[in-house]
Amino acid sequence: MENITSLLGTLGADLTQYQGGDLASVTPITGETLTQLRADTAADVADRIAQAERAFRQWRTVPAPRRGELIRLFAEELRAHKADLGRLVTIESGKILQEGMGEVQEMIDICDFAVGLSRQLYGLTIASERPGHRMMETWHPLGVIGVISAFNFPVAVWSWNAALAFVCGNSVVWKPSEKTPLTAIAVQALFDKAMTRFGSDAPQGLSQHLIGGQECGRALVDDAHVALVSATGSTRMGRAVAQACARRLARAILELGGNNGMIVAPSADLELAIRAIVFSAVGTAGQRCTSLRRLFVQEDIYDSLLPRLKKAYASLAVGNPLEQGTLVGPLIDAHAFDAMQEALAHAHAEGGTVHGGERIEIAGGGHYVRPALVEMPAQTGVMHHETFAPILYVVRYRMLEQAIEWHNAVPQGLSSSIFTSDMREAEVFMSSVGSDCGIANVNIGPSGAEIGGAFGGEKETGGGRESGSDAWKAYMRRATNTINYSRALPLAQGISFDI
Ligand code: UN1
Secondary structure (H helix, E strand, O other), X not given: OOOHHHHHHHOOOOHHHOEEEEEEEEOOOOOOEEEEEOOOOHHHHHHHHHHHHHHHHHHOOOOHHHHHHHHHHHHHHHHHOHHHHHHHXXXXXXXXXXXXXXXXXXXXXXXXXXXXXXOOOOOOEEOOOOOOEEEEEEEEEOOEEEEEOOOOOOOHHHHHHHHHHHHOOOEEEEEOOOOOHHHHHHXXXXXXXXXXXXXXXXXXXXXXXXOOOHHHHHHHHHOOOEEEEEEEOOXXXXXXXXXXXXXXXXXXXXXXXXXXXXXXOOOOOHHHHHHHHHHHHHHHHHOOOOOEXXXXXXXXXXXXXXXXXXXXXXOOOEOOOOOOOOOEOOEOOHHHHHHHHHHHHHHHHOOOEEEOOOEEOOOOOOEEEOOEEEEOOOOOHHHHOOOOOOEEEEEEEOOHHHHHHHHOOOOXXXXXXXXXXXXXXXXXXXXXXXXXXXXEEEOOOOOOOOOOOEEOOEEOOOXXXXXXXXXXXXXXXXXXXXXXOOXXXXXXXXXXXXX
């Protein structure tokens, strides 16, 4: 593996400032330790939050379009360093280079969106029931925003939250996954460069990052100065965050587990469907919250789809994600590998026929697997759980209503899709009696969402929305203003109260 200190150096980060502790930074490509970092203590976390709070007090007075200028400069840094940052994402998370770069592109896209948004933080004007009165809404920044992100999208998830949070006038404290601290350090360095170019109205401490494990996250979530916590990760983590936020009545945006399904109907374009299935099920080695995990195939086309799918699976290039041509990189660690094997054993015990799923020796201690295709007799217990690995369960269905019923019968509700050329089926799938997910696609797989839409899902996925559309509103507080420009004081609801 290349020299990590110098790669960080090209991104403007001085790694020596962080080194010397007992937090090992490991690359899943070979399993080797890249460096040892110092974890932040609870006192460090409190100190960063206090700095962010001070920065917020100044930043909220900077006009929003000017705040957008900072994000525009940051996007310039990202454009200039896309290749190096994308490579670092690959080294730290194990996703293939194409996807590492794609993740940085996603950051650039949300920055562009946020720059435009900085001139569009509109409120409504509302007709007042009283003469000589006007009502309106004003949107104000919230304060310090805590962002907790996962290893699988180590930089993009932060940017969906942070780019919006900054243009909305907030400061941000970021707790990245302890599995991917280096990308966070690099992003902070690029942000610092943008801050320097921006000038003196960018307050010190506007963007903070924490290095460490659960204790750091807990200290962030429990701190009374953090107005909103946006957390991406497992349902177990999200439940703990939700409870901690509820205790102090703070806001939370939760983007948790997915168990995403696809229905392939008889009229589907199978060529397209196969490409979509393979990308969404094995891309990022099945470690996206939007990864395809459950496939419902209509019985009349099952026997023509399955052999083609098996063929595509058998030819997948599994290997070092830094090498061109590789489509499937390693799992993040041994724990992920064990969880995958356990799920496959469980599926087998429930009557499943497992194709693939075995370990492939590629490089050192990396956990590489052949993606698994599992033919199931029905939607059994194992299919109700999200296993963060490339396992695709396949079930036959007869009637669409039945497939939708099964599709919605799991606790998670993030992303979903249908492949059909029948407009009625497509519309039913997107209607109130169709998919119960936050994302419902037609003739596109469930993963790889664009930043322009609101991203998130229902049920155990947590209900939060990030990224595009009007998700920005979650990072602001709404004030309703009623203005009296008359010389009388009429009361609402026709109340007379003469004194
Ligand atoms: C995640 O896995 O946490 O829609 C996010 C997608 C990506 C984001 C995934 N844009 O697959």
